[in-house]
Amino acid sequence: MMVKKSLMSLALAAGLTTLGAGAASADVLFWSTQGNTVEESQAMRDQVLAGFESGADFQPSDTGPWITRIEAELQAGSGKIGVLGSLHGSLISLGDGLADLSDVNTDGVNSTFLELGKLGTDQQKYIPWMQATYIMAANKKALEHLPEGADVMALSYDQLIEWAKNMADATGSPKFGFPAGPKGLKHRFFQGYLYPSYTNSMVSKFRSPEAEEAWNKFKELWSYTNPGSTNFSFMQEPLLTEEVWVAFDHTARLADAFNQRPDDFIGFPAPAGPTGRGFMPVVVGMAVPSSAPDMAQAKELIAYLSQPETQIATLKATNFFPVVDVELPDDMPAAVKLSGAAIAAMSGAADANPGLLPVGLGDLGGKFNAVYVDSFERIVLAGQDVRAVLDDQADTLRKLMEEAGAPCWAPDADSEGACPVE
Amino acid sequence: MSTAAKMATGNVTGKSAWHKYVFTGAVILLCLWVLVPIYLLLVNTFSSPEDVSGFPKSFIPNIDTGSVEFFLNYAGVGQALWSSIKVATVTMILSIMAGAPAGYALSRFEFRGKETFRVLVLMTRAFPLPLLALPLAVMYLRIGLDDTVLGLALVHTMLALPFAVLITFSLFSGIPVELEEAAWTLGCNRFQAFVKVILPLVLPGITASAIFAFVISWNEVFAAAVLTIENRTLPAFLLQGLGNAPLHLKFAGGAVLVLPALLFIFLVRKYLFSMWGIANR
Numbered sequence: 001m002m003v004k005k006s007l008m009s010l011a012l013a014a015g016l017t018t019l020g021a022g023a024a025s026a027d028v029l030f031w032s033t034q035g036n037t038v039e040e041s042q043a044m045r046d047q048v049l050a051g052f053e054s055g056a057d058f059q060p061s062d063t064g065p066w067i068t069r070i071e072a073e074l075q076a077g078s079g080k081i082g083v084l085g086s087l088h089g090s091l092i093s094l095g096d097g098l099a100d101l102s103d104v105n106t107d108g109v110n111s112t113f114l115e116l117g118k119l120g121t122d123q124q125k126y127i128p129w130m131q132a133t134y135i136m137a138a139n140k141k142a143l144e145h146l147p148e149g150a151d152v153m154a155l156s157y158d159q160l161i162e163w164a165k166n167m168a169d170a171t172g173s174p175k176f177g178f179p180a181g182p183k184g185l186k187h188r189f190f191q192g193y194l195y196p197s198y199t200n201s202m203v204s205k206f207r208s209p210e211a212e213e214a215w216n217k218f219k220e221l222w223s224y225t226n227p228g229s230t231n232f233s234f235m236q237e238p239l240l241t242e243e244v245w246v247a248f249d250h251t252a253r254l255a256d257a258f259n260q261r262p263d264d265f266i267g268f269p270a271p272a273g274p275t276g277r278g279f280m281p282v283v284v285g286m287a288v289p290s291s292a293p294d295m296a297q298a299k300e301l302i303a304y305l306s307q308p309e310t311q312i313a314t315l316k317a318t319n320f321f322p323v324v325d326v327e328l329p330d331d332m333p334a335a336v337k338l339s340g341a342a343i344a345a346m347s348g349a350a351d352a353n354p355g356l357l358p359v360g361l362g363d364l365g366g367k368f369n370a371v372y373v374d375s376f377e378r379i380v381l382a383g384q385d386v387r388a389v390l391d392d393q394a395d396t397l398r399k400l401m402e403e404a405g406a407p408c409w410a411p412d413a414d415s416e417g418a419c420p421v422e
Numbered sequence: 423m424s425t426a427a428k429m430a431t432g433n434v435t436g437k438s439a440w441h442k443y444v445f446t447g448a449v450i451l452l453c454l455w456v457l458v459p460i461y462l463l464l465v466n467t468f469s470s471p472e473d474v475s476g477f478p479k480s481f482i483p484n485i486d487t488g489s490v491e492f493f494l495n496y497a498g499v500g501q502a503l504w505s506s507i508k509v510a511t512v513t514m515i516l517s518i519m520a521g522a523p524a525g526y527a528l529s530r531f532e533f534r535g536k537e538t539f540r541v542l543v544l545m546t547r548a549f550p551l552p553l554l555a556l557p558l559a560v561m562y563l564r565i566g567l568d569d570t571v572l573g574l575a576l577v578h579t580m581l582a583l584p585f586a587v588l589i590t591f592s593l594f595s596g597i598p599v600e601l602e603e604a605a606w607t608l609g610c611n612r613f614q615a616f617v618k619v620i621l622p623l624v625l626p627g628i629t630a631s632a633i634f635a636f637v638i639s640w641n642e643v644f645a646a647a648v649l650t651i652e653n654r655t656l657p658a659f660l661l662q663g664l665g666n667a668p669l670h671l672k673f674a675g676g677a678v679l680v681l682p683a684l685l686f687i688f689l690v691r692k693y694l695f696s697m698w699g700i701a702n703r
Contacts, residue, residue, distance in 0.1 A: 038663040038664060045497055065648045068559065072555075080568075237475070237668075241475045
């Protein structure tokens with residue numbers, strides 16, 4: 001009843017008094033690229049959307065079909081999709097097709113993320129839905145091999161390398177794992193963790209001597225990394241089979257390991273380099289396409305999903321964290337507690353150096369990622385000369401930034417015009 | 423004594439012991455090749471999440487139906503299965519109705535542009551679906567075919583048609599035109615000759631190509647994921663969510679996807695064999 005009541009008041013507060021009309025029409029279709037594993041989508045339907053009065057239908061999809069479908073509806077000018085849920089990067093490419101959501105109540109929503117949701121316009125193109133980040137996870141067996149004097153909650157890259165070496169020496173096989181598989185999120189590690197930690201930059205110092213040092217450090221780490229890593233996309237699996245003991249990945253991709261064996265694993269912050277502890281928060285947004293069949297009802301669903309109670313239910317369902325100020329209750333799943341502790345330690349660290357997801361690249365985001373993935377493949381897998389590869393890839397990156405005309409984003413300093421690659 | 427000599431002396435089996443071992447060995451190997459993965463799939467389907475990622479594995483699982491129950495309770499699985507069957511059946515009918523006459527024409531008649539036509543039929547497979555999906559979806563939305571069984575079946579028919587045409591073409595070509603001519607001389611018109619003489623001969627082959635169309639439709643994901651939302655087919659509904667799912671659900675979902683297909687192939691295996699010409703002997 002509580003939920004119903006607050007929903008009513010919220011809908012009223014937002015000036016969306018179309019409950020009567022909403023109830024008469026069909027369910028809002030929520031077309032999402034997130035929460036698309038079978039377990040998560042089941043939980044989204046049963047635990048999150050079940051409380052929405054006018055009814056909502058959750059349909060998750062891979063990014064390819066997701067974007068094709070919504071582009072088709074936008075071109076046709078009509079369709080079935082009411083609300084879109086996706087990463088910042090995918091929503092950017094739909095820019096013009098998204099309706100203005102300025103009239104939706106966003107009290108308590110994180111203001112940095114709200115600003116991101118404007119996509120550089122003066123309209124609210126999307127409203128933040130949930131957030132996540134990348135952390136490290138370790139099997140407790142690995143802790144005895146920690147280098148002397150190292151604190152697992154405040155590691156440096158050098159200590160991580162030494163740790164990986166100790167484990168490889170002690171067990172006879174490399175126990176550090178990295179998601180370098182085809183669907184692994186390796187590019188985010190280079191963009192948001194390695195580069196900011198060594199160069200305090202993601203773009204402009206791409207080919208600097210500091211970047212060269214960073215890649216050489218990573219090469220060293222790679223020599224103690226499980227060679228199966230080029231097949232790993234979700235580190236929770238090799239962690240559970242104990243093929244690897246220590247791993248870096250997205251919180252949602254570690255959740256299963258934490259939930260299945262909470263007493264065997266710990267979560268801890270990413271390591272720090274000379275320029276701080278680089279890390280990257282990930283924002284997932286909700287938007288309404290201009291072709292939505294019932295605009296008012298779609299906005300109502302967004303308002304509903306932004307409520308604190310719904311945000312907590314969403315956290316339980318998807319392992320993505322709230323974007324509004326909420327007090328987390330005690331009965332959270334193990335994954336939330338373990339990764340929550342790591343995130344708190346990471347973002348609260350004195351040397352924390354947060355970087356944003358690429359901003360303003362539009363549909364060039366894929367090419368941007370490819371620069372980092374190609375560098376990784378050439379330097380680390382193919383063993384090519386670091387300097388030559390960086391010079392080469394820097395040209396690609398520079399052209400790309402100029403084509404997009406995107407100014408710098410954190411941790412790079414603000415720029416006039418396109419972000420320069422020095 | 424050599425094999426040839428044995429055969430010459432009238433030995434009925436005609437095979438040396440060595441020959442027999444190789445033959446039996448090959449049969450066992452092929453059976454294991456197919457059965458072991460299916461066995462592992464089923465074992466892991468009926469194991470608890472801990473056992474799935476545990477090592478070493480026991481050969482006989484402690485039955486745990488948690489993963490299977492999850493899928494039985496997963497909203498929409500039954501409906502998606504039903505959609506899949508409907509789409510695949512319509513695809514099967516459409517591709518035979520369009521493909522068999524085309525195959526017959528290609529094998530019996532000489533006409534201008536015949537070779538071009540044969541190449542064009544294959545061309546439909548030359549364009550990747552992700553490329554075609556966007557304009558198709560726009561058109562479907564405008565003319566109201568969007569999210570319908572017929573709309574998706576039409577796309578799948580396009581994918582299955584080249585196979586239907588080429589399989590039936592070779593079927594008809596394998597039947598001497600003299601048989602038809604004999605029927606004409608005995609008073610049949612063209613249509614009667616086809617129905618009474620040719621059709622019974624090619625029916626097993628046509629059934630086989632229909633099954634092929636069914637399987638193509640059953641396995642297609644991308645178009646299904648773009649062109650349908652509420653009437654999603656089973657692979658579109660499950661496959662995308664399974665790729666990222668935890669291991670124990672992957673196995674259970676795999677079993678859910680494989681079992682209907684296995685069952686179907688088991689029911690129609692006689693016709694599949696006839697496509698390879700075994701049943702006719």
